[in-house]
Amino acid sequence: MFDIFASLDLHTKISLILALTFILTYEFINGFHDTANAVATVVYTKAMPPNLAVMLSGIFNFLGVLLGGVGVAYTIIHILPVELVVSVNGPSGLMMIFSMLLAAITWNLGTWYLGIPTSSSHTLIGSIIGVSIANSYVAKIPIKDGFNWEIVTDIGLSLIASPIIGFVLAGSIFLCLKKLNPLSKIHNTPKQRKLTTSKKRPPFWNRLVLVISAMGVSFVHGSNDGQKGIGLIMLTLICIVPSKFVLNLDSTSYQIGRTCNAVVHMKEFCLKNKNFLEIENKLNTDFNKKNKKIFKYDSISIFNRLNIVEDTLKNVIKYDVLPVKKRIEIRKHLLYLDDTVRNIIKIKNLPLQERMDLEKLRSDLTITTEYAPLWVIISVALSIGLGTMVGWRRVASTIGEKIGKEGMTYAQGAAAQATTVGAIGLANIMSLPVSTTHVLSSGIAGTMVANKKGLQMKTIRHILLAWIITLPAAITLSYTIFWLLITKII
Numbered sequence: 001m002f003d004i005f006a007s008l009d010l011h012t013k014i015s016l017i018l019a020l021t022f023i024l025t026y027e028f029i030n031g032f033h034d035t036a037n038a039v040a041t042v043v044y045t046k047a048m049p050p051n052l053a054v055m056l057s058g059i060f061n062f063l064g065v066l067l068g069g070v071g072v073a074y075t076i077i078h079i080l081p082v083e084l085v086v087s088v089n090g091p092s093g094l095m096m097i098f099s100m101l102l103a104a105i106t107w108n109l110g111t112w113y114l115g116i117p118t119s120s121s122h123t124l125i126g127s128i129i130g131v132s133i134a135n136s137y138v139a140k141i142p143i144k145d146g147f148n149w150e151i152v153t154d155i156g157l158s159l160i161a162s163p164i165i166g167f168v169l170a171g172s173i174f175l176c177l178k179k180l181n182p183l184s185k186i187h188n189t190p191k192q193r194k195l196t197t198s199k200k201r202p203p204f205w206n207r208l209v210l211v212i213s214a215m216g217v218s219f220v221h222g223s224n225d226g227q228k229g230i231g232l233i234m235l236t237l238i239c240i241v242p243s244k245f246v247l248n249l250d251s252t253s254y255q256i257g258r259t260c261n262a263v264v265h266m267k268e269f270c271l272k273n274k275n276f277l278e279i280e281n282k283l284n285t286d287f288n289k290k291n292k293k294i295f296k297y298d299s300i301s302i303f304n305r306l307n308i309v310e311d312t313l314k315n316v317i318k319y320d321v322l323p324v325k326k327r328i329e330i331r332k333h334l335l336y337l338d339d340t341v342r343n344i345i346k347i348k349n350l351p352l353q354e355r356m357d358l359e360k361l362r363s364d365l366t367i368t369t370e371y372a373p374l375w376v377i378i379s380v381a382l383s384i385g386l387g388t389m390v391g392w393r394r395v396a397s398t399i400g401e402k403i404g405k406e407g408m409t410y411a412q413g414a415a416a417q418a419t420t421v422g423a424i425g426l427a428n429i430m431s432l433p434v435s436t437t438h439v440l441s442s443g444i445a446g447t448m449v450a451n452k453k454g455l456q457m458k459t460i461r462h463i464l465l466a467w468i469i470t471l472p473a474a475i476t477l478s479y480t481i482f483w484l485l486i487t488k489i490i
Contacts, residue, residue: 258364
């Protein structure tokens, strides 16, 4: 870890330390900002004492980050164009990083203080888009080239769809539970149970389900939100210390060989399907010209990139033998090729077997570019885990008591938590960032509607308003901070 500072001047060292501190602070805040999502139901239903629930939630958040992979992390990084990520350095790069982090931290702290369940995902993505737009303005490049529209669209759809899925699915699970056994004690609220049996705790099996699903929410929250922190750190390291992080210098000869073989196989695929790909590109260009969503395939550019990477890597067993400029060049080519494969996979007429082969090829192309050192993962895991253990009460009271007009039953809590685990687990597989807050709170709202108990519209309006304004607010905040820093300081 500490060897990354060896070749840096004092100013860059201080800037890098500050940037890493900001990121870990963001993840610490994310921990206590989103902890309520996991502990609200078990605390409200008295399935677990608050202190134990928060402690276990912190542990499972830690494990989620540790075992969650880096797919979501690099989805976050790829919001920014390849050229921008590997070309940003010096003061402007640092300003960009600090602006997005300061905007995200400010908004998260403000909404936490007000007890409003908002999405850290919306906040972070909005902050990245905001600095991208500001950078486009300062650099005098078209806004459409400032960030990856396709990835932003995919993320946007996942952020919109996930709470809707949470609402519908949690409500459906609750209705199934009620239909299967309408007289079960699982349909009691904590107050009802105390009045009828004088017991504070849920029945054993109800309690077990609530505890397991709560820890599941903590785990998937850690794996999804923790990866955002990993992505931020890797973005910072790639921008500030590209010589050490544009490629994984610890890659083995086997991994580099896999990348080289993937390039060879991609060349064979493109040669075999050249006419089909060019026709498909023209059809998509003509059909989608109005929507500006065009399948881009330039055979000359693709084959040039393939040849450069193949010639460069065919005898390489360690990346550190390559000059820094060559490493940056190889990263650019690999990411452009990966983007091309991603577009080819989306072609409707592509046979299923070739689609599966290309998915495997994609993982080999990026095996040495999409990575995170162990110290990065552990740092983020510790930050989010420790953050989980403080500051949870403000948002927890909103989720547990203020969404429905009546208290939440054990069945409602279990249905909402199970839905949250499933939805975020699926998002992790698809490498998409989603909001734990919105999936769980919408799941609870869905069970309240299904139970015909009604919603507290004041709380719902606050949650919906936060859901609507968080993205534009974060965009505006990060844009303003970056614009002020870049125009007033540099």
